[in-house]
Amino acid sequence: MSARRKTYVLKLYVAGNTPNSVRALKTLNTILEKDFQGVYALKVIDVLKNPQLAEEDKILATPTLARVLPPPVRKIIGDLSDREKVLIGLDLLYEELLEGDETFGDEE
Numbered sequence: 001m002s003a004r005r006k007t008y009v010l011k012l013y014v015a016g017n018t019p020n021s022v023r024a025l026k027t028l029n030t031i032l033e034k035d036f037q038g039v040y041a042l043k044v045i046d047v048l049k050n051p052q053l054a055e056e057d058k059i060l061a062t063p064t065l066a067r068v069l070p071p072p073v074r075k076i077i078g079d080l081s082d083r084e085k086v087l088i089g090l091d092l093l094y095e096e097l098l099e100g101d102e103t104f105g106d107e108e
Contacts, residue, residue: 006039006070007039007040007041007069007070008036008039008040008041008067008069008070008092009040009041009043009067009068009069010028010032010040010041010042010043010065010066010067010068010090011042011043011044011045011057011065011066011068012024012025012028012042012043012044012045012063012064012065012066013045013047013053013054013057013059013062013063013064013065013066014044014045014046014047014062014063015046015047015048015062015063016046016048018062020062020063020078020079021062021063023079023080023081024063024065024078024079024080025044025063027079027080027081027083027086028042028065028080028086029042030083031080031083031086031087035087035092036092047059047062061077062077063077063078063079063080064076064077065077065080065086065090067090067091067092074089074090074091075090076089076090
């Protein structure tokens with residue numbers, strides 16, 4: 001009901017259960033649960049099982065994280081171990097979310 005909050009739609013492309021894929025998913029889940037609770041949707045796509053999805057979305061390497069919404073689409077490649085680079089690279093404005101929480105109860 002708050003127009004101030006954005007909803008983020010993310011896709012994480014992985015290639016099976018490799019160490020990099022597992023690390024990327026773990027790191028991403030930590031970031032999302034800490035900073036984006038309730039305002040994100042994450043779809044994990046295994047390119048070994050769904051190569052056509054990787055081809056359609058022009059994914060050349062894994063792991064790749066794509067922010068689909070809000071536009072424009074942004075992508076970051078790698079194990080996502082650097083939280084700050086993930087947030088900056090995908091333009092995830094978590095400060096905006098924190099500010100929204102502070103003023104959320106101030107409505108009429």
